[in-house]
Amino acid sequence: MAEQPVFLSDDVVARFLSYDELIPKLEEVLGQFSRGVSSEVVQPVRSVMPIHNHHGYLGLMPAYIAHEDILCTKMVAFYRREGNLNLPSTQATVLLFNPEYGNVRAVMDGLDITHKRTAAVSAISAKLLMPAQSDVLCILGCGHQAVSHYEIFTRLFSFKEVRVCSRTLETAERFAARVQGPMKVFTSAEEAVHGADLIITVTNSSEPVLFGEWVKPGAHVAAVGACRPDWRELDDVLMRDAVIYVDTREGAAVESGDIILSGAEVFAEVGEVLNGTRPALRNKTTVFKSLGMGIQDAVAAKLVFDKWKSSQ
Numbered sequence: 001m002a003e004q005p006v007f008l009s010d011d012v013v014a015r016f017l018s019y020d021e022l023i024p025k026l027e028e029v030l031g032q033f034s035r036g037v038s039s040e041v042v043q044p045v046r047s048v049m050p051i052h053n054h055h056g057y058l059g060l061m062p063a064y065i066a067h068e069d070i071l072c073t074k075m076v077a078f079y080r081r082e083g084n085l086n087l088p089s090t091q092a093t094v095l096l097f098n099p100e101y102g103n104v105r106a107v108m109d110g111l112d113i114t115h116k117r118t119a120a121v122s123a124i125s126a127k128l129l130m131p132a133q134s135d136v137l138c139i140l141g142c143g144h145q146a147v148s149h150y151e152i153f154t155r156l157f158s159f160k161e162v163r164v165c166s167r168t169l170e171t172a173e174r175f176a177a178r179v180q181g182p183m184k185v186f187t188s189a190e191e192a193v194h195g196a197d198l199i200i201t202v203t204n205s206s207e208p209v210l211f212g213e214w215v216k217p218g219a220h221v222a223a224v225g226a227c228r229p230d231w232r233e234l235d236d237v238l239m240r241d242a243v244i245y246v247d248t249r250e251g252a253a254v255e256s257g258d259i260i261l262s263g264a265e266v267f268a269e270v271g272e273v274l275n276g277t278r279p280a281l282r283n284k285t286t287v288f289k290s291l292g293m294g295i296q297d298a299v300a301a302k303l304v305f306d307k308w309k310s311s312q
């Protein structure tokens with residue numbers, strides 16, 4: 001008889017998921033994905049269904065990584081929350097399967113996985129693309145992704161200054177109280193961005209929050225929000241002037257409003273840079289447009305499950 005699935009709650013997942021193990025696994029799988037051997041890493045573009053009555057979307061993100069025998073899917077609900085900050089903007093559940101039988105081995109809360117793997121992939125892009133001398137980090141948006149990005153970026157890199165700015169001063173101040181470490185809270189995005197070497201956009205805005213004329217030439221931008229074809233975080237000037245990197249070309253062509261609506265050309269997948277088949281143009285202004293991938297959730301879920309299992 002097939003084993004019964006275990007349920008791993010968010011705090012259990014968080015306990016077993018470490019950036020130190022996650023980052024090398026993500027680098028490996030991003031490289032394999034971009035090698036394009038479709039039988040090795042199978043990941044269709046996510047299917048996304050609108051939840052009209054609640055300004056939301058439900059995304060289904062299946063992935064199969066053959067050589068590691070990982071079969072997984074994440075279901076993620078995400079919302080445009082205009083006013084009501086008490087409602088969550090993202091909820092996620094991850095199912096990890098036994099690939100041989102097709103039964104579910106684990107049902108996991110997917111929030112910690114989503115927060116950490118997204119921030120880890122942004123950090124991988126930054127390692128490759130940010131200016132060699134990066135003193136000033138600026139984070140636009142002060143929600144959940146801002147927290148995980150702050151944690152990993154300040155752990156991996158040393159900045160002289162970290163700046164944050166959100167839509168309201170209240171959310172920025174709440175963020176500053178939640179994370180450990182120094183930062184300056186700005187009320188003007190333009191002032192926060194001025195002179196920054198590395199800019200992270202983690203907003204739920206559907207209109208541009210970052211404008212090319214504000215961005216220091218040579219800076220690197222990790223753009224994490226705007227994951228719908230009609231949503232923007234970056235304006236046309238920035239999209240036109242920067243060299244554009246993505247997690248997947250296929251996903252970007254279908255889901256990224258910044259790419260579709262600006263008509264910008266994608267230069268490379270981050271996996272291609274990791275493989276050495278496309279260059280990291282560090283001296284130019286670069287944008288990494290992140291949309292999120294099922295394979296990222298899959299390697300994270302496997303790490304969590306294996307650690308949980310060996311703790312039993």
Ligand SMILES: NC(=O)C1=CN([C@@H]2O[C@H](COP(=O)(O)OP(=O)(O)OC[C@H]3O[C@@H](n4cnc5c(N)ncnc54)[C@H](O)[C@@H]3O)[C@@H](O)[C@H]2O)C=CC1
Nearest residue numbers: 089141142143144145166167202203204205225290291292
């Ligand atoms: N690329 C990826 O893999 C993933 C992307 N996302 C996306 O990342 C974005 C952020 O996610 P969460 O942090 O979970 O959302 P959240 O709701 O916790 O935080 C969003 C933040 O953006 C701020 N914001 C909204 N409009 C703004 C503006 N015009 N200027 C500055 N700040 C503004 C809000 O005040 C809030 O602090 C969302 O769009 C989400 O869909 C989420 C998960 C994975």
Ligand SMILES: O=C(O)C1=NCCCC1
Nearest residue numbers: 076078114227291292293
């Ligand atoms: O990859 C993910 O997870 C998500 N991507 C875009 C929007 C919400 C979640």
